[in-house]
Amino acid sequence: MTSETAWLVDRWQTMTLIRRVEERIAEMVESGEVRCPCHLYIGQEAVAAGVCAALTTADTVWGGHRSHGHYLAKGGSLTGLFAEVLLKATGCAGGRGGSMHLAAPAVGVPGTVPIVAGTVSLATGAAFAYKLRSEDTVAVAFLGDGALEEGQVHESMNLAALYRLPLLLICENNLYASHLHWSERRVADNLFRAGEFHSVPGERVDGNDVIAVHASAQAAVERARSGEGPTLIECRTFRWRGHVGASFDLDVGVERRGELAEWLPRDPLRRLTDQLIERGVANLAQLEQAIDARIRSAVEEARAAPEPAAQQEALCAH
């Protein structure tokens, strides 16, 4: 196996892990076992897998409400994720946050939060710290297309450009902010140009192509590490499921049947699977079984974990 193929298999494993975890969580939402709001990432896996492959463990990623994929791609604990969505004491946020509050500081996930664009300025500040200490570290802000409608993203881009901070803004344009299609929110389809006014170079890539996403992120990381400042990358993709929960949002008045029919065949994981089969990789089924086994055991471990101490005193100690 060539090193390129090995790399692709590695990315395939990350994307498959995310896909299978999300499908498992969707089942647990449908059965009522998971009660906290979950915003699933199915369909967008190539973005997290492609970007995080360009990073070191020390580099930090900052996410939002739809961040299971970022957390897993950066190496966050699988059991920690399931325990968190089940609000167990062993969750990656101690069972205090649920699906929207994931953290794995040791592998560069300081915390994800469900305030749209809320972590973009935090990532900018982390990049400021890396630069002030003359470190080689990079901060990555994952944001949705809706986040570019928030003022703080524009403020952050200006500040990051002004101070030449080692920052990547990865805009995952999945066409919807909650229930609103981009055309109901903007006149022009031009998010990758949002940084122009702030002197932040922008690029649009196929977010369902892990190789393209990685190449683009790699170039932006190099720019950041060499002191040239921030880059905005618009990754065009589509979330299969609804804004929140397990459904496809076909039943709540959002008309996206046509788009789903258009995007399902562009499945980023299917695409990579086909490439690997073409390259003669024959053990994908075994690898998938191993991933499923990991997920089964993580779910069991999370189920068996204790709930957080339901005491007022413990709640106030922070």
Place this chain on the structure above:
Amino acid sequence: MRTLTYAQAIREAHAQLLALDARVFVIGQGLWSPWYAGSSLEGLDREFGCARLVDTPVSENAVTGMAVGAALAGLRPIVFHPRMDFMLLAMDPVVNQAANWSYLFGSDNSVPLVIRAVINRGGEQGAQHSQALHAMFMHVPGLKVVMPSTPADAKGLLMAAMADPGPVLYIDDRWLYAETGEVPDEPFTVAIGEGAVRRRGSDVTLIGISWMASECLRAAEILEREGIDAEVIDLRSLKPWDKEIVAASVSRTGRAVVADGAWRTAGASAEIAAELSERCFADLVAPVVRITLPDAPAPASRAEEQAYYPGAEQIAAAARGLLERNVKRAAA
């Protein structure tokens, strides 16, 4: 001990913090400008360099968020808001992010952040350059709030805010900048959460916040001439606030006037009055009264400002009223 002004004490605290710890930096609007911060930051950019005294574009939201992110990445920021009013544009990083972070992600991931906000009322600056918004932030779990009224506390509480592992809102008041007092040379901290008895007395307790603590001292002098012996407590910290020192005093005097240069409804004074009614009910001989701003935006004209801002006279009148009430009851 040498004497400093309140503004000089703030500046000295900054200089010592910057000299002692390479992780400390200051970020916000107007750091390189002598008029935004008065003399409280004067010359620090030349002494410590602009890389650590970062005078930013007017982007309160992202700049405050940057300070939160830098704190999470291991720095020790002081984010500066030269008018507290401007801070309203930064509510998300302060309330949603900094205040919640260590609860959500564990005490290993606290946000060691000092948010410095200046109340700059008076001078015909009007409704959006005058507001004292401390009660809004007192309301939020995970935030500490301090409001020094003396030069020594201005230094000691800033150094304590920096030493705290979590986010602390440090609010100073331009009306206090010229106040003088003895301040130790060396770095020191004043414990967050501890009030100070500024004057001993037995008839009534006057509880003051920030600039109103100095008005309480003046009120006590007025009352003394009338034969009324007032105790004065400077609250210094609003969250946590020193319930013990206040309750002990009010239990002894049986009367309390709470003076706060902010709005009345759901204000800091309301919180203190409520706590006193729970803790000291049996000892109170009169209701707790509040001296506050009226529930109205700050006016601009000098004449209206004089009607708007209460001071020592109003505090003294309230205390007098509490004692007279008692006399009437005894006579009845």
